[in-house]
Amino acid sequence: MTTTTRGTMHPRFDEILTPEAIAFVAKLDSAFAGRRAELLQTRRDRARRISAGENLDFRSDTRHIRADASWSVAAPGPGLRDRRCELISPATRSMGVHALTSGAQVWIADLEDATAPSWENVISAQVNLYDAVRGRLDETREDGSTITAEDSPTTIVVRPRGMHLCEKHISIDSRPISASLLDFGLYFFHNAQALIDGGRGPYFYLPKIESHEEARLWNDIFVMAQEELGIRRGTIRATVLVETITAAFEMDEILYELREHAAGLNAGRWDYIFSYIRTFAHRGDEFVLPDRDHITMTTPFMRAYTQLLVSTCHQRGAYAIGGPAAANPTRQDDEHRHRALALVRAEKEREAAEGFDGSWVAHPAVVQTCQEAYATVLGDNTCQRDFRHGPITAQDLVSLEGVPQTITLGGVRTNVSVALRYLASWVEGTGAVAIENLMEDAATVEISRAQLWQWLHHGSQLAEGPTVTRALLDRVIEEEMAVLTRNAPPERARHFEQARDVLTQTALGDYLPGFFTPYAYVRYLIDRPLRMDGPLSPDDLRQSEQVATPVTNGSAA
Structure with missing residues (x-):
């Protein structure tokens, strides 16, 4: 196995791209590359069947998992017992400092949708996370003063890139490496023990998952990574973003596959709506959505999805986390700023009243508003696991009845x-x-x-x-x-x-x-x-899936 790094080396990149760290990531990638390629092909095959008329439904072969009330996920990890406000931002120095000093319970260091994955951005984020874990993240202002995030009570949760993406700057036997495994592997290798020593743990958000088989793959990656570094199995905690409509039909199964590492599920509004369009793009006019401003979290098919998520999480002892408030009130005048904060507060109070245990925000200026909104419903409690909704049907999840x-x-x-x-x-x-x-x-x-x-x-x-x-x-x-x-x-x-x-x-x-x-x-x-350059075919964009001999690192279903 030959591993090659072709990215430009910027200051401090050598602290992250050590031979030992690269070898660890390469070992993970080599062990799971075959299964990753097979699962991505399974996605495409399923998409073709749905386009041809196959309807979505809860799976009959996993009915026993949904019907078994005896299992639950692991207890919340240290630092993940209170998740009422989670601030998401790219893992830049400036945004990291502001997140860790914002008062939010969780900083979601986003290496996925909020990061343009240039080589410099990807590895700089790892440098910043290395410093953040050790309380050394700081930012120098224009006036020369310095802000530091030392002794921050905020828990760090990292969102790696999705399974479908590759990282072209590192290759194994000329095959680009999996971007999600690079992001996960570098962070875990350098920081897992330091996080544990600091009273927390290595925690992750898993994006773009489409099935419980993909959740099983992640669970097996976690098991191998912990074994390789001598870390107790079950130390990792992962929250899954339910942002694809196929995953909405497998929430119980996803939590089951990750149960020794699972921390909760998150409702991602825009990605979920995108997934609805993408999944049914080739179907009839009855699946065509209107202007996106007309689709809100109270739209019937969206409400069905969030109600199912809340009930599933609470039945299994997991946290249900709401979607992001994207308001950026600092760029508005006072009147518009107060109006924006009022809208955020109303949205977060609605979420809490519908059973969520916490929610995302995308700017430090709305952290307090989110926390106050959840306090009106939760009081001093950090979750509301007794909250349940009524049954949700497969038709409820796809119907556009009531949508203009x-x-x-x-x-x-x-x-x-x-x-x-x-x-x-x-x-x-x-x-x-x-x-x-x-x-x-x-x-x-x-x-x-x-x-x-x-x-x-x-x-x-x-x-x-x-x-x-x-x-x-x-x-x-x-x-x-x-x-x-x-x-x-x-x-x-x-x-x-x-x-x-x-x-x-x-x-x-x-x-x-x-x-x-x-x-x-x-x-x-x-x-x-x-x-x-030149015309690009789908195969040109899937080079990381070209595994000469598929390697299977399997586990029991």
Whole structure:
């Protein structure tokens, strides 16, 4: 096995990319590469069956797991007993310091949707986390003063990149390494023992999971990683983001597979809506969603999903965590700031009243508002595990009954404009972007482009009369580009042109790609000598799945 690192070495990268750490990550990747490739192919096969008419339902082969009331997940790990407010941000020095001094119970150091995965961003995040774990994270202000996060009571939880992504800068026998295993492995190798010594533990959020078999893979990765470093099995805790509609049908099973490491489930609004569109993109007009502003957490199929999540978690002793408040009130005048905080408070009070034990926020300025909202319902309690909802059916999870079918030209224009603005920052290396007083991440682009594709594919009619055609979308894109690039400096204008390329490739083609990130990553974010030019096929974007001899590191179902 030959491991090659091709990324540029920046200051302190040698502290993270040690031979021992790389060997540890390579061992994990080699052990599980075959299963990862098989599971990703299983995703694609299932997607084709659903597109051909197969309906989603709770699985009959795992009915015994759902029916067995005797099992529960592990007890909360140290530092995870109070999760009423979790602040998510990229793992930059500045944002890390602000998160750890915000008063939030948890800092979600996001290496996924809020991070544009350039090589420098990926490894710099590991440097920052190394310092944060040891109480050495600091930031020097413009006036020369320094803010430190020493002795922070906030618990760190890391969200690695999704299973479908690769890291081109490190290869094993010429095959790019799994991005999720690199993120997990480097953090775990360098910090697991230090976290334990500090009275916490290595904790993770697992994104984009689509089935309990994928949860089983993660559990086996955790077991091997702990064995390799001599750490007690069950020390790791993982919270799974239920942000795909297929995972919503397997919540019990996902917790069961991870039960010795499971900490809870999280409801991710934008990714879940995106998953709904992507899953049923090729089905009939009855699955077409309206302008995204019309889909809220109180929309019937969304409420069914969150009610099932709360009940499932509480039945199994896990925490149910609500979705993010994306408000960025610091960029508004007093009137708008107070209005934004009032909206956040109302949203978080509604979540708590519906049984959630805590929630995400995306800015330190709303931490206190979130905590106060949950206190109105939970009081001094840190969870409400006795809370249950009534039964939820498979039809409840997919039905669009009660959803307005209005699609407007304004909705089209908003999706185009927001996607272009976010993507221009993403290709520049920024993954968390303030747009219209909201903190946006990659999920914003995913739902925006998926809606554009769905409306185009189905020839949806706008409220104003016209139908959505390629000519209409090209015109709107051209008009928004003219507005966004007017008086823009040449470098910024170039990034908008790159953003248009990504949007065109992932929203206007014959098929809807699973994610925009694989294409945008190999085209614009990797170090220049490794960038892929010319037409790209799906196989070009799946090189990390090209495992010569599939390796199986299996476990009993």
